[in-house]
Every structure is written in C-alpha cells, then in structure tokens.
Amino acid sequence: MEQEPVSVILEKVRDMIFAVPQWQINDHDLPNDDFVHLIQLTRGTKLAVTLLMVDEAPGLRYQLNHNQLLGTAWASLFDVIQAIPVRVGVPLSPADVKIPVGSELIYGNGQALIVRGDQQLGTITYHPEGFVWQVIWTLANGERRVDQYDDRGFLSTRTLYAPDNRIKQKEWLDITGQAVMRQTDQITITAGARSRFSQSAYATINDVIGEFLHKQLVAKTGPQQLIMAADRAFSPLVANIPPEVDVHCFVHKLTEANIAPFANTTQSWITDTDTQAEALRKRLRMLPEVKSTAVRVIPPYNTTLSLGRSNELAAVISYWHVNQLPKDDRQIVFNQFLKQLQVDPDKQLIVNADNQKQIDDFQQTALNFAAESQAVSLDSAVFQRIQALLRGDEPPLATPSATQAEITDADEQQAVAPVTEKRQAPGEKALIEQIRLFLTRITYQAQADYEQIVQNLSLARILVDLGSAPDLFMQLAAISAGIPQINRVPTGYVTRETGRIISDWRGLDSALTYYLDSLAHWNQALVANVQLIDRYSENHSLALWQEVLTDGGH
Incomplete structure (x- = not known):
C-alpha cells in the first residue's frame, strides 16, 4: 500500500472549494446526484472542487470510478479520525x-x-x-x-x-x-488514540465529525467555499463551520427542518427549478434569522445541440413518462393515447413505465381497447382465443353454436373440420392481425436508462410527463432534441413557445393534437428549443457557478 502521513492527507487538496456529498456507503450508481454533476462540470477549470467526505466512505474509490469521477480530489474526515494513512490499495478477495x-x-x-x-x-x-x-x-x-x-x-x-x-x-x-x-451508549476514544481528540468521550458520532470538520476548515488559510445539501442530516454539523467560510446549499426538500438550521450560515441557495426557487424565497422571508435570501437556479443537467429526426420519420411518436401517476390517472391518460392511435394509423407511443406491473396493466388495457374497437366482446370465446394467440398460449377450443347440429361421431368431426376452418379462419385471422398491428404501435419500457431515453427522444415528436415532479433529465434532453413537452406542473424549463402546462387530463388531447397534427406548431417549438439550448448549456451553468462562488449569487 502507498503510505502517506496522516497530517498531510487533508493538506494536499488542490483548492479551497469543498463539496460535501450525501453519498451512502452502499450507493453505487449516482445518476441524479447534484455533486456528481458539479464535479463533472467544474473538472479541469479553476472552479474544480474537492470532495470532503464527512461520512464513512469505505467504497469511495470505486464509487468515483463507477460514476466517471476518477481523478477527483478528495479528503475524508474518517481517514483522519481513524488514522488511515493510505490513499490507494487493493481490495480483498x-x-x-x-x-x-x-x-x-x-x-x-x-x-x-x-x-x-x-x-x-x-x-x-x-x-x-x-x-x-x-x-x-x-x-x-x-x-x-x-x-x-x-x-x-x-x-x-x-x-x-x-x-x-x-x-x-x-x-x-x-x-x-x-x-x-x-x-x-456514547462514543469512547481508546487510550492509544486519545491524543488526537479534544475529549475522551462524545455523546454522538456527529460530535466527533463536527470536531474534525472544524479542524479541517480552520487549518486552511485564505477564502474557503463549502457546498453542501440543506438537509436535516447535516444540521448537527452547522455549528462547527467557522463564520468566515462561505456556505452554499443545494435545496430539494422545502421543509423547515431542512432549511432553518442553515438559514443564518448559508451565503447562497441552489435549486434546480424556477418553481422551487420562488417557493424557497417565500420560506426564507418567513424565517427570523437569514444570512442571505440569494437563490440561484442551476440546471442539474446540461443541454447539447442534439436535434432529433422525428420530423423525418413517417411515424409520429409520442413519448410518455408515467412518472408515478396514480392508477386511475394513468389509465385516463393511457386511454387518451389509445384514442389518438385509433384515429391516426401513423401515430405510435413509447411508454416509460415505473415497473413491470404497470406494463402488464397497460398491455391488457390496450388489448381490451383494440378488441372492443373491432366489436369483439371481452367475455366472448373469440376474445379468449385472440388473447391466447397474442400471448403465445394455446387458444381455447371454439364452443359450438346453438344453431349448429351437434357432431358426435369422430368421422363426422373429421369430415366437417376442414370446412369449418375454411369458413371461420379468414375472418378471425384478419381480425387478429388488425388487433396485433394496433398493439405493435405501442412500445413499453420500465424505468428506461439515460441512453434509452436520449435515443427514444431523438425519434419522438413530443414528451409527455404529467407527474407531480417532472423528470428534469428528460426535460433537458427534450430541449436538446428540440421537441415540445406537455406537463401538469411547471418547472421553468417549458415555456409557452416550447410546450403546454395543462391543468387537468381534459387538456391532454388538445395539446397532443396541437403539436402532432400540425408540423407548423411543432416547428415553432423546435426554433424556441434551439434558443434554450444555449441557456442551459454547460458553459452557462459554469458561469452561474462562477457567480455563486464569487459573490454568493447576488
């Protein structure tokens, strides 16, 4: 193992901008993490941050590697607390x-x-x-x-x-x-380590962490910036941050327990939507002691000029992110999509469901809809055979008609079977084929990954996300692809020119028709999205962070 004195572990950090992530020891994938995005954004610039791990991080090296953060400067308080002098090593088998x-x-x-x-x-x-x-x-x-x-x-x-x-x-x-x-019942320091601690016993582990956090921050000279999350889990540490350190907080949960402990310490607040920023400003104005009400909106992801090619395709594809909609609501929305597909044979749908159970329900709903559209009763033997065939099961035997003479003799059955098949098969086969073709126009996915989302949005004509918290990665990816969006909750990323905010489900059909049935309206959204790409680009986000770290976002 590579040895290094404990006294210099924290002194070798490259700059004075510290980021304090909330990673848990079992976190492996960190796809939506603010600190991952911040590190990737600032890497190689004068704003490059140093990770300051205040919690245990036994898998940190592989955490960084797995999330494309290898080479990031880091320091660990628990390495100092536990007197761990090595930066690298070989894991055990x-x-x-x-x-x-x-x-x-x-x-x-x-x-x-x-x-x-x-x-x-x-x-x-x-x-x-x-x-x-x-x-x-x-x-x-x-x-x-x-x-x-x-x-x-x-x-x-x-x-x-x-x-x-x-x-x-x-x-x-x-x-x-x-x-x-x-x-x-308390934290006791062993005799051999006692000289490195100010006390022989502590009430909680947060008291130990707080002491070493304070030591880390006062040991450095010159201006320091600390970027952390406004979260109640970190609130016990706030008192240990020296007043000369500028604190900047990411905010996601607008509760008093998360905001109040940081109010008289935080220089600037970072949110990822305009809606949340306005709500945060109102809450800060209600608190008795607030150091700063400066709130900055910085997108958690960045746009790139990656315009899709949906307007080159014959198919008109809608991408629907279900996004935790309650069962009754998602059935209403899905039925509206089915009606759109019924009217226009060029329309197709990609459903990004929350889980496989939702997909199973949607598939059954679509089958029922397609069958009833062909005047097939859902309790009929024909529907049972269609359902079995489409699922790849053995279809049930047809029940003899009440007007048909009963055939009991084996020779009679063999004699009439080909005639019966010829008489019934063409109509039923055509019916099954029509239903099958309708169902093939719907593609299902469960929690699509980032690559799938980007690929699908490059083919889609529109993104629909009616969840209570629209997926911001999808919103920014849709801007990059140049396609309009339909939401129910505003975030600031969809403007009047680039999409629609609908108040209830009745507005979905007209919003879909507005963009899907008129290429002129769709082109207007494309032009407006291209203008937004610069606004949410990597360079612009870097400029926003420059403002935050220079003047606190004022």
Missing part, C-alpha cells in the same frame, strides 16, 4: 479473509459462506465490483457482527447487532485493526 480454524469457504452467487461441518459461521458479501464488502458473522443468542471492509484492503469497522437489529456496539479501527473509537 474472499481468500484474504481470516476465518476460524477448521472452517472453509463455500462459494455461491454473490456471496461466500463460511462453514464448519454443518454449521454456518458467517457470510462474505461482495461489493458490486466483486471484492469483499462485508463479513456477517452469526453469533450466539441471535446476535450478529458485521465487519465492514474498505476498498483499499483493510477492515474499517465492526458492528455488533442485537437480535432485534439494534446496534449494541460499534468500533472504528485504524489501519492495523486496533480500535480508535467504540460506541455503546
């Missing part, structure tokens, strides 16, 4: 874990069991990248101990759980495996 004498490893899917005879002693779990993450030991009386390993190849913490899952004791270890702190 199951064979590296010390197991009791006479026991062996049995490798399984995503884990390895530690067994002795017919007794299971513990379980080794893997990090998503494949190395040892935790070892869970089964103890007497229903207790268990969880050993947490760091991705640099050492044991970081030991936590003892009671049968009711309550933490009985937790130990934070140094690089040699010796305890530095021990938590029971």
Whole structure:
C-alpha cells in the first residue's frame, strides 16, 4: 500500500472549494446526484472542487470510478479520525479473509459462506465490483457482527447487532485493526488514540465529525467555499463551520427542518427549478434569522445541440413518462393515447413505465381497447382465443353454436373440420392481425436508462410527463432534441413557445393534437428549443457557478 502521513492527507487538496456529498456507503450508481454533476462540470477549470467526505466512505474509490469521477480530489474526515494513512490499495478477495480454524469457504452467487461441518459461521458479501464488502458473522443468542471492509484492503469497522437489529456496539479501527473509537451508549476514544481528540468521550458520532470538520476548515488559510445539501442530516454539523467560510446549499426538500438550521450560515441557495426557487424565497422571508435570501437556479443537467429526426420519420411518436401517476390517472391518460392511435394509423407511443406491473396493466388495457374497437366482446370465446394467440398460449377450443347440429361421431368431426376452418379462419385471422398491428404501435419500457431515453427522444415528436415532479433529465434532453413537452406542473424549463402546462387530463388531447397534427406548431417549438439550448448549456451553468462562488449569487 502507498503510505502517506496522516497530517498531510487533508493538506494536499488542490483548492479551497469543498463539496460535501450525501453519498451512502452502499450507493453505487449516482445518476441524479447534484455533486456528481458539479464535479463533472467544474473538472479541469479553476472552479474544480474537492470532495470532503464527512461520512464513512469505505467504497469511495470505486464509487468515483463507477460514476466517471476518477481523478477527483478528495479528503475524508474518517481517514483522519481513524488514522488511515493510505490513499490507494487493493481490495480483498474472499481468500484474504481470516476465518476460524477448521472452517472453509463455500462459494455461491454473490456471496461466500463460511462453514464448519454443518454449521454456518458467517457470510462474505461482495461489493458490486466483486471484492469483499462485508463479513456477517452469526453469533450466539441471535446476535450478529458485521465487519465492514474498505476498498483499499483493510477492515474499517465492526458492528455488533442485537437480535432485534439494534446496534449494541460499534468500533472504528485504524489501519492495523486496533480500535480508535467504540460506541455503546456514547462514543469512547481508546487510550492509544486519545491524543488526537479534544475529549475522551462524545455523546454522538456527529460530535466527533463536527470536531474534525472544524479542524479541517480552520487549518486552511485564505477564502474557503463549502457546498453542501440543506438537509436535516447535516444540521448537527452547522455549528462547527467557522463564520468566515462561505456556505452554499443545494435545496430539494422545502421543509423547515431542512432549511432553518442553515438559514443564518448559508451565503447562497441552489435549486434546480424556477418553481422551487420562488417557493424557497417565500420560506426564507418567513424565517427570523437569514444570512442571505440569494437563490440561484442551476440546471442539474446540461443541454447539447442534439436535434432529433422525428420530423423525418413517417411515424409520429409520442413519448410518455408515467412518472408515478396514480392508477386511475394513468389509465385516463393511457386511454387518451389509445384514442389518438385509433384515429391516426401513423401515430405510435413509447411508454416509460415505473415497473413491470404497470406494463402488464397497460398491455391488457390496450388489448381490451383494440378488441372492443373491432366489436369483439371481452367475455366472448373469440376474445379468449385472440388473447391466447397474442400471448403465445394455446387458444381455447371454439364452443359450438346453438344453431349448429351437434357432431358426435369422430368421422363426422373429421369430415366437417376442414370446412369449418375454411369458413371461420379468414375472418378471425384478419381480425387478429388488425388487433396485433394496433398493439405493435405501442412500445413499453420500465424505468428506461439515460441512453434509452436520449435515443427514444431523438425519434419522438413530443414528451409527455404529467407527474407531480417532472423528470428534469428528460426535460433537458427534450430541449436538446428540440421537441415540445406537455406537463401538469411547471418547472421553468417549458415555456409557452416550447410546450403546454395543462391543468387537468381534459387538456391532454388538445395539446397532443396541437403539436402532432400540425408540423407548423411543432416547428415553432423546435426554433424556441434551439434558443434554450444555449441557456442551459454547460458553459452557462459554469458561469452561474462562477457567480455563486464569487459573490454568493447576488
């Protein structure tokens, strides 16, 4: 392992702009994280930030790598607290874990069991990248101990759980495996580490973190900027931030518990929508002590000139992001789309559902709609056969007609079967084909990833998101693609020229018709979107951050 004195770990950061993320130790993918976007945006510029990890981060190196943040400057308070002198290392494999004498490893899917005879002693779990993450030991009386390993190849913490899952004791270890702190009813500092702490015992772990956060910030000379989230989880640390440090807070939850503790410390507030910014300003004006009411809207994603080619396609495709709509509401919306498809054979629909269960419901609704449109009763034998055939199942046998003579003799059945098939098959086959073709005009996805979304929006003529909190990545991707949007809740990213904000479901059909049935209206939205691309570009966001970090956003 590469050794480095603890005293210089935090001194080697490259600049005075610190970002304090809220990443949890089990977070692997961070697709919607403000701090990931901030790091990517400022990387290589004079605004480049240093990550200041105030929580435990045993998987930080792989977290950074997985989210394309490798090379980002970082500092960890727990590295200093636990006297960890290494920046890099090699994670452990199951064979590296010390197991009791006479026991062996049995490798399984995503884990390895530690067994002795017919007794299971513990379980080794893997990090998503494949190395040892935790070892869970089964103890007497229903207790268990969880050993947490760091991705640099050492044991970081030991936590003892009671049968009711309550933490009985937790130990934070140094690089040699010796305890530095021990938590029971309080945090106790061990004798060997006592000289590095101001107290021998602390009420909570936040008191320890606060002490070392203060040490970090007062140790640096010159102006410092601290970017964090206005969240109640961080509120115990606010008192430890020196007054000369400029604090800037991301805001997502407009509750007093999240805002009030930061009000007399925060120099500027960062939101991602105009609507939220206005609501935040109103709340700040109601608080008794506020250092600043400067609120800056900075988009969480950036636009690029990536105009789609939907106007080159014969198909007119709508992209619908279901976005947690209640069941009754999404059925109303889906039925309006189905009626649009029924009227115009060129129209198609892509549904981005929240889960597979929604897709199953939509598929059944679409089948019912298509069948009834062809005058097929849903309780008829014909519908049962159609449904079975479209699902790939064996269709049920047709029930003889009441006016048809009963055929009981095997020879009679064989004689009339070809005639019956010839008489019934052409009409029913044509009916099934019509229904099948209608259903193929609808594509379903469950929680599409970013690449799928961008690809689909390049083909779509319009984005529809009627959720209570429109997806901002999709909104900005739609601007990049140059297509109009229909929302129910305004965010500021959709203007009168680029889309529609509808107050209820009755406005959806007319809004769809306005953009899908007239290329002139669609072209007007395209021109307006192209003008917005510069407004939400990477360069513009960087300029906004420059203003925030220069004058607090005033």
